[in-house]
Amino acid sequence: MKLLMTAVALTCTLLSFAQDTSEQFTFPAEFEKHDAIWMAASGGLTPKNEILLKIIPILAPYVRINLIADHESTASMLEAEFKKRTINERDVRLFVYGGQVFRNVRDPGPVFLKGNKGNLMIADMKWSFYGPNPNTPAAKRIDTIELSVARNLNLPVRTSTLVSEGGDREFNGKGVMMVVEPTELNRNQGWTKDSIGRELIRMFGQKKIIWLKRGMVEDDPFTTYDLPSGRVYVNGPSHIDEFCRFASSNTVLLAQLTKKESLKDTLHKISYERLEENFRILKSATDQDGRPFRIIRVPAAETITKTDTAESKDTFAIVYYHLPPQGGIYTYCIATSYLNFLVTNGVVLMASYWKPGRSEIIRKKDEAARKIIQDAFPSRKIIQINVEVLNAGMGGIHCATQQQPATGRKY
Secondary structure, three states, rough: OOOOEOOOOOOOOHHHHHOOOOOEOOOOOOOOOEEEEEEOOOOOOOOOHHHHHHHHHOOOOEEEEEEOOOOHHHHHHHHHHHHHOOHHHHHEEEEEEEOOOOOOOOOOOOOEEEEOOOEEEEEEOOOOOOOOOOOOOOHHHHHHHHHHHHHOOOOOEEEEEEEEHHHEEOOOOOOEEEEEHHHHHHOEEOOOOOHHHHHHHHHHHOOOOEEEEOOOHHOOOOOEEEEEEEEEEOOOOOOOHOEEEEEOOEEEEEOOOOOHOOOOHHHHHHHHHHHHHHHHHHHHOOOOOOOOOOEEEEOOOOOEEEEEOOOOOOHHHHHHHHOOOOOOEEEEEEEOOOOOEEOOOEEEEEEEEOOOOOOOOHHHHHHHHHHHEEEEEEEOOEEEEEEEEHHHOOOOOOOOOOEEEOOOOOO
């Protein structure tokens, strides 16, 4: 395993890496071949890092892992765990960032464009920590990760002042991208929809955009719902990778709730109506050549709630859910999703949620979703893993990973 050090302080000279203007760069589809998968870890042996350490040996037979650690101490912990878990160090390259990193590396981390001459470029978007302001101290601390990777790999950078997160972008590899309209508008107040669209097309070398509406309620930002069972809270970034994905250049996977499920409660009713609205949008949409898409519906995962207790005045839940500063008990929905999967060389890694004691409905949905994903990716092995720890922290498998396209060159 090679340990690469990264300086925390980065200068604006990184923004002007030399670019070959004769080479055209675009964002490839995720189902194309990869050289590496990027992930990020911070702190000690936390439950979230435990999940990453379970994911690495699953992916290692198919693709190299590039893992960003926040500090040397985290890197040392990871090296020790690799030895304990017989993770081959040759399968993992460890990058020490030297500052705060974010587990959902897809959102603020390195975004790779691929040129028609086989080179790579980093797309540098602004990062706002899922809000409209990219100038907060917390956002600025993380906003240089992609530039750090560009420096380490000696890659040019294409920059933008537009705020946009990786989890809210889907590409078919032929020039069509999908985003969630309310999310992009929220992050870029002062921009028009048209100006956002033009900038996204420029940054990612695309031909057209499909603007979808919000998806599942469980991925809504800072919302409270009063249900018959009591008050529940939801908090998520409202990203497209929770409910809608490309399986091929002309095939779209879209989450589905049945009409019967929509009658369960307010959460299901709203999610059902949103998903059907997005279905209508996709039915009238066309690909880069003006042809309709094939739309495959995938069962929406069952709603799973968890209970926690607020412990201090600075607790995230107290600030955003207005709980008592001490001892406030609250129930929240985690962002369950079968579509927050990762596609890489020869494998699809996706979520499962059933475990002993849970409803048989969850087990049946796990299996139904697995079968649909297998049919959508017939040449790949489908592997399911429970990632509730990530779901409870506004993330999932796709959020925690980012692909580096294959080029046939060493980086």
